[in-house]
Amino acid sequence: MNNKFDALKDDDSGDHDQNEENSTQKDGEKEKTERDKSQSSSKRKAVVPGPAEHPLQYNYTFWYSRRTPGRPTSSQSYEQNIKQIGTFASVEQFWRFYSHMVRPGDLTGHSDFHLFKEGIKPMWEDDANKNGGKWIIRLRKGLASRCWENLILAMLGEQFMVGEEICGAVVSVRFQEDIISIWNKTASDQATTARIRDTLRRVLNLPPNTIMEYKTHTDSIKWLLWWVQSLALELLHAVNTAKSINQ
Template identity: 80%
Template sequence: MTTCNSHPSLKDEDQEDLDETVCNREEDGSINNNPRKMVSPAAGEHPLQYNYTFWYSRRTPSRPANTLSYEQNIRQIGTVASVEQFWKFYSHLVRPGDLTGHSDFHLFKEGIKPMWEDEANKNGGKWIIRLRKGLASRFWENIILAMLGEQFMVGEEICGVVVSIRFQEDILSIWNKTSSDQVTTSRIRDTLRRVLNLPPNTIMEYKTHNDSLKYVTLRTWHFLVI
């Protein structure tokens, strides 16, 4: 298991700030500075169907979002390959509800970046659920356990999940590979309702990554013109 990895482009003080923000480090010194180490289950552990990587991002809301700034602000913090590795790593992470500012946790299959332009994501989309403050930690845990436990039953369609902490609300989303596959997207929606025990009147929005990219591009151009 790799945990809370250093990012080669970070200065030491930046990495320290990242570690303190997302990791509770007081127990066994599990910070590991080898981001290229191959991750596999240890003897006797229960392997996950896929390896998963945790990511963290934080940015200033007043700055226009674009691909370059987003990639500069996202940090890979650890990869897990077994149930035991997941719980050991997860116990060191700050809960989403305790994050401040404009912050995001991402949990994606290893090899898939939580970016619209990634090869696995570019033809996909995401289901979005907006949460009132105070619910993010519980809903985040429920959705990642459902994903790790393969409860969505849609083959390899699931790419990852994101929890976004904002000032007025929090946002939960699950990403899949093929936005045009309505049977799959409907099954993901129905499974979300079940595993999160959502009330029938909960508003859920499906948005393609292509639409998201067009919006950000337009917004960035508008910002530059002004």
């Protein structure tokens, strides 16, 4: 499974300039070559529906992340840990990815699948997410695979009917429970968040007493900062205690 999630590595091989007299010319040629390579790479990475395929309204990207439980991560370490699986532009391309992916119920440890519109990273700080929030549903073990599939099919099929508000969805596999969430751009738009909630209840066929929590990304960031500060204070207290004992 590791190979599936490893990011593709670009070929960074290149000739070094060895002739000082021709260095300016060679640097210019090298810059042009790298620019051509970059443009060619960009063209290769553009994802479009194939012939006779059914295009989606937006392109989407699958991501995967895994981390050590009980340990908060900084934005930088989180970004380094999350791996891009691939981007698709049509129904057929989606199924080619999805049919080869492990189902959430079969994941182990502290793992997450993310499905976001192309160009939006599954991070609170992303420009598309920073003013938004997410609906969170906690599931007992055994329900994640079915709920995740129903959620992403509803998202790809534009069933939420809230324009461009939807950013993406996440399924988080934990030891005691699993969590699914759907992210939107504008946390302050109560009418939109209410429509997302009602659609979520319908597409997941949730019982009326199901607890659904809406959390803004601003609150999530504040909570993370509080957690980090608490751990720092505990560590400082432990260090001071050890010093007093040694004295």
